[in-house]
Amino acid sequence: MSDFDDLATAVDDAARATVAPPFPAIERRARARRHRQLAGATLALAALLTAGALAAPGGGPRSMEPAGPTPTGTRPTEEPLRCANGQLFDPARPCGAIIVPPGDDGAEDAGTTRCWDPAEPGTAGSRTIGTGKAGRTTWWVVAWTGKEGTNCVGWVSDPPVEVSWQMDADNDSGPTGALKPVLSREGIPVKGAADWEWMLYWGAVPPEVVRIELVDKGRIVGTLKLVDGGDRKYVAGTVQAPDERHGVPVAYDAQGRRVDIPDGF
Amino acid sequence: MNAALAAPGRPRAEAAAAGVAELYAATYARLVGALTVATGSRADAEEVVQEAFARLLPRWSTVETYDNPEAWVRTVAFRLSASRWRRAKVAARAMARIGVAPDVEPPDGSRLDAERVLEGLPRAYREVLVLHHALGLPLEQVAAELRIPVGTVKSRLSRARAAAAARGGDRHE
Numbered sequence: 001m002s003d004f005d006d007l008a009t010a011v012d013d014a015a016r017a018t019v020a021p022p023f024p025a026i027e028r029r030a031r032a033r034r035h036r037q038l039a040g041a042t043l044a045l046a047a048l049l050t051a052g053a054l055a056a057p058g059g060g061p062r063s064m065e066p067a068g069p070t071p072t073g074t075r076p077t078e079e080p081l082r083c084a085n086g087q088l089f090d091p092a093r094p095c096g097a098i099i100v101p102p103g104d105d106g107a108e109d110a111g112t113t114r115c116w117d118p119a120e121p122g123t124a125g126s127r128t129i130g131t132g133k134a135g136r137t138t139w140w141v142v143a144w145t146g147k148e149g150t151n152c153v154g155w156v157s158d159p160p161v162e163v164s165w166q167m168d169a170d171n172d173s174g175p176t177g178a179l180k181p182v183l184s185r186e187g188i189p190v191k192g193a194a195d196w197e198w199m200l201y202w203g204a205v206p207p208e209v210v211r212i213e214l215v216d217k218g219r220i221v222g223t224l225k226l227v228d229g230g231d232r233k234y235v236a237g238t239v240q241a242p243d244e245r246h247g248v249p250v251a252y253d254a255q256g257r258r259v260d261i262p263d264g265f
Numbered sequence: 266m267n268a269a270l271a272a273p274g275r276p277r278a279e280a281a282a283a284g285v286a287e288l289y290a291a292t293y294a295r296l297v298g299a300l301t302v303a304t305g306s307r308a309d310a311e312e313v314v315q316e317a318f319a320r321l322l323p324r325w326s327t328v329e330t331y332d333n334p335e336a337w338v339r340t341v342a343f344r345l346s347a348s349r350w351r352r353a354k355v356a357a358r359a360m361a362r363i364g365v366a367p368d369v370e371p372p373d374g375s376r377l378d379a380e381r382v383l384e385g386l387p388r389a390y391r392e393v394l395v396l397h398h399a400l401g402l403p404l405e406q407v408a409a410e411l412r413i414p415v416g417t418v419k420s421r422l423s424r425a426r427a428a429a430a431a432r433g434g435d436r437h438e
Contacts, residue, residue, distance in 0.1 A: 007302060007383075007399040014307065015298030021315070023286045030319040 208253040209261065215250050281325035289318055292335045296342060303395040304346050305383065313349065317341040340410045343392060350388060390425035393418050 213220045251259040293314060300310030317338045321328060328337050383391050396407045397418070404422075408415040 007394060008401075010302045011295075011298040011395065011399040013298070014301040014310075015294040018294040018297040018301075018307075018311070020289065020293040020297075023282075023289055026285070026289060026315060026318045027282060027322065029315060030322040033319055034323070 206251075206259055206261065209251045209259050210254045211252045212249050212261070213252070215248050281322055284325050284329055285318060285322050288321075288334055288338070292338065293318070296335070296339055299339070299395055299400055300342055300346060302383070302399060303343070303391050304350075304388075305391070309346060309349065310342075313342045313345040314338070316345055336406070336410060343410065347388070347392075386425055386428055390421050390428070393421045394425050397422060 249261065251261045253259050296314045296317075297307070297310045300314055301307045304310055320341055321334075321338055328334050331337055383394065386394070392411060393407055396402045396410065397404065402410070404415050404418050408418045411418070
């Protein structure tokens with residue numbers, strides 16, 4: 001145990017050697033982060049609105065409002081979205097930040113999750129942002145920015161995109177990892193899922209694959225969820241044993257035979 | 266209308282900045298110390314702790330009501346660190362695939378003491394060791410901060426001790 005006693009000393013030593021930058025630097029960083037979020041959400045949603053219009057049967061723009069239940073039967077939301085000022089959200093009258101109702105994903109402050117309306121004055125792009133529900137849910141329009149502005153995401157959910165995630169503790173950057181829209185060959189978002197493992201296990205696999213296990217030293221430590229993308233299958237990245245994130249993915253077909261999958265897919 | 270809405274927000278923002286600044290002054294070094302030992306990199310530790318404080322600013326009105334706001338910052342910092350590590354892992358794999366050798370950082374003197382204990386241990390083990398043994402957090406709190414079951418914390422600690430003991434034996438031979 002003496003080695004572990006040394007750990008506390010090591011932490012103390014490292015702390016003593018630390019010089020904190022002036023606090024205004026942190027404030028500047030926070031402001032820059034907010035600006036990136038706004039800009040990222042605007043760009044991502046505008047791009048995807050364009051893509052959605054192009055992919056629509058018959059082309060042309062379409063409504064952002066859900067016409068009915070999704071193919072999975074999920075209603076878009078049980079609670080109305082409200083603007084940050086408390087008014088009910090009206091797509092025709094953008095109001096800036098939107099409060100997303102609390103979800104069921106265990107995030108302690110899910111109720112304060114916000115997405116920003118790209119139609120907010122001063123930003124370019126789209127006219128509306130749709131409805132959604134925090135947690136494991138179906139979004140109709142999702143607009144998030146990822147960390148450091150590199151993982152800008154957001155998509156028009158027609159057909160809807162089912163997104164399950166594990167949020168950061170800060171709970172404002174949406175799914176962690178590199179959440180990307182999964183598109184079918186026709187460019188239509190595919191129902192999928194995303195979470196911490198999305199970045200590590202993401203992509204298309206041969207259609208005969210029915211199961212992927214994560215194997216570590218001969219032991220199965222998790223399984224990956226597959227979603228059907230029509231002509232292809234996609235790995236959703238949901239690891240059923242989330243505390244065991246390591247392991248080599250091994251794919252099987254319906255007969256239990258191993259199937260080669262792209263390295264790192 | 267906008268001006269009317271903005272006016273009450275400014276005192277709140279100033280109060281938040283004051284509250285976060287106080288927490289920052291009191292805990293920054295300690296947090297960086299813990300993250301440095303857990304991650305093995307002072308630069309990474311400083312980066313994620315600063316980012317965690319930046320994320321705290323707009324949430325201060327909520328977090329200040331928690332029993333331990335420092336724990337919130339620490340949790341965010343650890344998760345940011347884990348996320349960065351995963352990205353780096355993916356990037357390294359991609360670089361290897363295209364035949365580019367990744368950059369190797371020179372030794373960081375600040376990590377040497379800790380490395381003697383933690384060297385070669387998986388990141389998950391290092392995290393629980395630092396939180397439990399260095400910071401003295403109870404198992405339940407370690408589990409809560411890392412969002413893993415208590416049983417997983419125990420098993421990681423057990424495996425980490427075994428690995429460290431095996432290496433210790435090697436060193437003393």
